[in-house]
Amino acid sequence: MKEVYTIQDLRNWSEESIRLGVIGAPVAHSLSPQIQNAALQASGIAMQYARFEIAPDELASALELMHEREFLGANLTAPHKIAALSLMEDLDSNAKRIGAINTIKFCHRAPVTGSTARNATATGFNTDGAGFARAIREAFAVDLRDLRVLVLGAGGAARAISFECARAHCERLVIANRTFAKARALANALREFFIGPKVLGPVPRLHAIPLEENALRFQIGHTDLVVNATSLGLRVGDATPVPARLIEPHLFIYDIVYAKDRETRLLRAAREVGARAADGLLMLLRQSALSFEIWFEREAPLPEMRAALGVN
Numbered sequence: 001m002k003e004v005y006t007i008q009d010l011r012n013w014s015e016e017s018i019r020l021g022v023i024g025a026p027v028a029h030s031l032s033p034q035i036q037n038a039a040l041q042a043s044g045i046a047m048q049y050a051r052f053e054i055a056p057d058e059l060a061s062a063l064e065l066m067h068e069r070e071f072l073g074a075n076l077t078a079p080h081k082i083a084a085l086s087l088m089e090d091l092d093s094n095a096k097r098i099g100a101i102n103t104i105k106f107c108h109r110a111p112v113t114g115s116t117a118r119n120a121t122a123t124g125f126n127t128d129g130a131g132f133a134r135a136i137r138e139a140f141a142v143d144l145r146d147l148r149v150l151v152l153g154a155g156g157a158a159r160a161i162s163f164e165c166a167r168a169h170c171e172r173l174v175i176a177n178r179t180f181a182k183a184r185a186l187a188n189a190l191r192e193f194f195i196g197p198k199v200l201g202p203v204p205r206l207h208a209i210p211l212e213e214n215a216l217r218f219q220i221g222h223t224d225l226v227v228n229a230t231s232l233g234l235r236v237g238d239a240t241p242v243p244a245r246l247i248e249p250h251l252f253i254y255d256i257v258y259a260k261d262r263e264t265r266l267l268r269a270a271r272e273v274g275a276r277a278a279d280g281l282l283m284l285l286r287q288s289a290l291s292f293e294i295w296f297e298r299e300a301p302l303p304e305m306r307a308a309l310g311v312n
């Protein structure tokens with residue numbers, strides 16, 4: 001099996017055992033094959049999972065080719081999570097609401113004689129939000145509904161996470177983003193979840209702010225959980241998404257970014273002040289297990305997936 005396959009490989013496909021994969025650009029860093037191949041092996045399923053480096057203008061053809069090659073499904077990572085939405089024949093209600101997908105299941109039907117209709121359908125799902133909720137429960141032994149949450153970012157992952165927090169009726173949700181209009185639009189889309197008798201004193205239960213120090217400083221005193229859902233932290237020299245001096249010991253810090261063999265600056269800053277913190281590997285593990293369960297309609301072998309990732 002190659003480290004990374006391309007659209008050209010899919011056109012001249014000869015790898016019959018590969019029936020699942022992650023599609024992204026770049027994708028070489030993805031740990032998904034490590035986890036999913038461990039799950040397939042532990043479950044006695046004779047299939048393999050691979051990486052596919054696919055550019056945005058190749059996505060539609062790549063999905064079409066995967067259909068034809070009788071793939072069972074795929075995961076999507078940046079930059080495809082939103083673009084793939086319009087390429088699905090069907091969408092899970094959660095994915096539709098979030099407006100992004102990270103999991104596809106292809107369904108292959110026996111061809112109808114004489115029909116020219118496609119004999120496969122693709123359904124889109126999003127397991128990021130549910131994976132996040134499980135990761136928070138495991139990392140901090142708390143439920144979202146009991147937390148005042150500050151989400152940094154308003155991209156695909158932040159949308160899934162904010163939706164999950166809203167659906168869980170979290171105590172409070174503040175969305176902070178560099179492009180403020182995106183934070184405001186996301187908060188507006190979630191407003192219906194926060195209508196009701198619950199009040200929290202002087203601060204609103206749902207709020208959008210710019211990702212700026214003064215605005216963040218005010219919110220920190222009214223926050224239990226800070227989630228980094230920006231892409232800051234992926235690269236070694238990246239700044240912390242929230243200035244380190246604002247991090248207080250009472251906070252739970254969850255950085256959905258994970259970096260192989262190093263701590264992100266946000267996690268280091270949290271550790272230094274004594275705040276409880278965890279990285280994105282747990283969320284990756286949990287959302288991967290949920291994808292496996294969508295494809296195979298059976299429980300994912302979590303211990304083996306955990307071991308493959310080195311998550312205790």
Ligand code: NAP
Nearest residue numbers: 153154155156157158178179229230231256257280283284
């Ligand atoms: P995305 O849709 O591209 O969104 C990126 C977000 O980061 C936007 O809110 C963007 O703000 C913000 N951002 C980017 N550069 C920034 C900068 N220099 N300063 C401040 N904000 C910045 O990406 P995504 O799919 O949501 O993914 C975000 C990160 O989460 C990625 O690192 C991804 O690997 C990680 N992730 C992890 C998991 C997991 O399971 N652990 C799952 C999904 C994603 P603007 O709106 O202003 O551009």
